Amino acid sequence: MTMLGDTEFGAIRICARAVQVLDKVGFLTLSKEDDAAVVLARNELLSVIQGNGYLLEYDSYRLIKSGDRH
Numbered sequence: 181m182t183m184l185g186d187t188e189f190g191a192i193r194i195c196a197r198a199v200q201v202l203d204k205v206g207f208l209t210l211s212k213e214d215d216a217a218v219v220l221a222r223n224e225l226l227s228v229i230q231g232n233g234y235l236l237e238y239d240s241y242r243l244i245k246s247g248d249r250h
Contacts, residue, residue, distance in 0.1 A: 187232050192243065195225045196234075200241045 202222040210218065229236055235244045 187228070192229055192232055192234055195228050196236050196241055196243050199225050199229070199236060 199222055202218055202225070205218050226236065229243070230246075233246045235246055236242075237244060
């Protein structure tokens with residue numbers, strides 16, 4: 181979590197949605213540099229999600245609170 185305070189769940193949901201959109205970019209042609217930038221952005225968003233105690237299921241893009249996975 182950030183030093184400024186808790187991150188709202190709504191922001192986490194938007195980050196998850198952005199990951200979903202960035203995953204779709206992989207089906208398009210990108211330059212090597214642009215592909216690297218997209219992968220970096222996706223990984224940074226996943227870091228925000230995981231840093232706030234959530235996991236993202238990749239098949240459904242559903243958010244799960246860490247430790248609640250069955």
